[in-house]
Amino acid sequence: MTRYLILGNGAAGATAAEEIRLTDVRGEITVVSAEPYPMYSRPGLAYVLMNEVPDRQVIARQPDWYEARRIRLVFATATQLDVAARRVWLNNGATLPFDRLLLATGARAAPLPYAGANLDGVVFLDTLDGTKDLLKRMKKARRAVVVGGGITALEMAEGFAHHKIETHYCVRKETLWSAVFNAEESQLLAERMQAHGVHIHYNTEIAEVLGDAKGCVSGVRLNSGETLECDLLGAGIGVKPQLDVVRGTPIRVDKAILVNEFLETNVPGIYAAGDCAQIFDRWTQKHLLDVLWPTAVAAGRVAGRNMAGQREAYVKGTPFNACLLFGLHITAIGQLGQLRDASEPEVFQHTSRGSSEVWFSRPTAYSSAWAQSGADTVRLALNGNQLVGALIIGNQQLADPLRALIDQQTDVSALRPYLQTGGPQLAEHVLKFWKLTKMQAMQTPVLVTSKV
Numbered sequence: 001m002t003r004y005l006i007l008g009n010g011a012a013g014a015t016a017a018e019e020i021r022l023t024d025v026r027g028e029i030t031v032v033s034a035e036p037y038p039m040y041s042r043p044g045l046a047y048v049l050m051n052e053v054p055d056r057q058v059i060a061r062q063p064d065w066y067e068a069r070r071i072r073l074v075f076a077t078a079t080q081l082d083v084a085a086r087r088v089w090l091n092n093g094a095t096l097p098f099d100r101l102l103l104a105t106g107a108r109a110a111p112l113p114y115a116g117a118n119l120d121g122v123v124f125l126d127t128l129d130g131t132k133d134l135l136k137r138m139k140k141a142r143r144a145v146v147v148g149g150g151i152t153a154l155e156m157a158e159g160f161a162h163h164k165i166e167t168h169y170c171v172r173k174e175t176l177w178s179a180v181f182n183a184e185e186s187q188l189l190a191e192r193m194q195a196h197g198v199h200i201h202y203n204t205e206i207a208e209v210l211g212d213a214k215g216c217v218s219g220v221r222l223n224s225g226e227t228l229e230c231d232l233l234g235a236g237i238g239v240k241p242q243l244d245v246v247r248g249t250p251i252r253v254d255k256a257i258l259v260n261e262f263l264e265t266n267v268p269g270i271y272a273a274g275d276c277a278q279i280f281d282r283w284t285q286k287h288l289l290d291v292l293w294p295t296a297v298a299a300g301r302v303a304g305r306n307m308a309g310q311r312e313a314y315v316k317g318t319p320f321n322a323c324l325l326f327g328l329h330i331t332a333i334g335q336l337g338q339l340r341d342a343s344e345p346e347v348f349q350h351t352s353r354g355s356s357e358v359w360f361s362r363p364t365a366y367s368s369a370w371a372q373s374g375a376d377t378v379r380l381a382l383n384g385n386q387l388v389g390a391l392i393i394g395n396q397q398l399a400d401p402l403r404a405l406i407d408q409q410t411d412v413s414a415l416r417p418y419l420q421t422g423g424p425q426l427a428e429h430v431l432k433f434w435k436l437t438k439m440q441a442m443q444t445p446v447l448v449t450s451k452v
Contacts, residue, residue, distance in 0.1 A: 006029070007105050013274065014060075014061055019304025034077045045128065049135065079244075103272040105242040141231040148236030149179070155236075161197050192328055204223065241256040241289065256276050260280075298314075317407060319333070320332070373424055414433065
């Protein structure tokens with residue numbers, strides 16, 4: 001009987017355990033959880049912070065789910081791994097043997113790199129207990145500062161504002177969520193944030209966290225010399241993979257745990273998946289970190305199957321992230337970050353300047369179509385005749401069609417002449433093209449061959 005050990009009870013770990021049981025009905029499965037809860041939804045913590053759902057509602061797997069699948073759930077932290085002895089030590093003194101091991105320890109919020117970053121009142125949005133504590137703190141807080149350029153920082157700013165706390169948001173660049181948004185999209189979000197009472201400080205960095213005589217946060221000193229008083233400092237500057245248990249072992253590590261196409265480390269029988277794994281990315285042809293929930297689920301599924309004896313290569317799907325920020329529905333699909341240089345690019349960029357529409361070229365490797373209709377925007381990124389990315393703000397009717405076209409790497413050459421129309425016409429042509437593509441796929445005959 002095979003002994004399976006999974007360190008981590010998040011999206012990757014729980015999914016892997018489920019897949020192992022589907023393939024191996026007799027194996028012994030143990031999942032070690034560093035938090036005292038069954039698996040819960042980390043993306044759901046933002047909704048807990050907003051009081052939109054109670055904390056119990058983010059629990060995604062109840063205890064009876066583990067019992068029904070004969071999965072042993074151990075609440076402890078792994079402190080030491082001996083790959084030769086095939087054994088893991090826990091902080092409660094227990095040891096667990098294994099035949100096959102999955103490292104799914106996840107990631108935690110990166111600490112702030114400023115003096116005073118350890119003062120009481122520096123808060124994060126990355127665990128259920130931390131979110132519960134934050135809700136208690138917000139009842140007494142009058143003023144908060146948030147630092148960070150990504151979605152977690154924005155969610156914290158929204159949470160503070162929702163609880164009627166004077167909120168100051170500090171961002172290093174001239175736009176919001178600059179890894180995803182262009183200037184116009186950033187302005188749309190900024191207007192919503194300001195309508196909710198958030199004060200945005202662009203081109204601003206924190207130089208020091210200030211504290212009082214009791215060791216609590218009292219404010220921050222900015223790089224400009226200005227001081228902002230606050231009771232809470234929300235930190236959302238990124239995440240760090242949890243790698244303590246593999247330090248000092250033969251397992252290869254870069255920014256995270258390196259795995260091959262089967263999600264196996266350089267040590268046979270030891271796998272990694274989720275936020276602590278550095279997985280080959282077909283979009284960039286590099287080993288990259290990916291902290292998206294759908295990716296962790298998909299990787300956990302493949303890792304579980306391979307641990308149970310299958311040999312399935314993991315192919316990363318289209319990056320996908322959907323969120324609701326300050327009343328704006330936002331969906332990001334595929335490639336929307338910094339684009340590489342090219343000598344003679346073809347770029348269509350549609351912007352709205354009042355009632356006029358301007359198209360222009362700029363030196364990037366992808367062509368891009370961007371259309372705005374009120375608070376609704378659609379931006380498409382193309383590489384040749386393939387869609388490689390899309391950002392949809394507001395009306396989400398194009399989310400599923402665009403995700404399918406990007407994921408299937410559909411040739412959209414027939415669609416390109418219509419991208420310059422912008423406005424509602426862009427959405428109309430994309431929908432027509434998607435429906436036509438689906439109909440053609442259904443009508444394509446399947447060639448069946450037989451071997452004699």
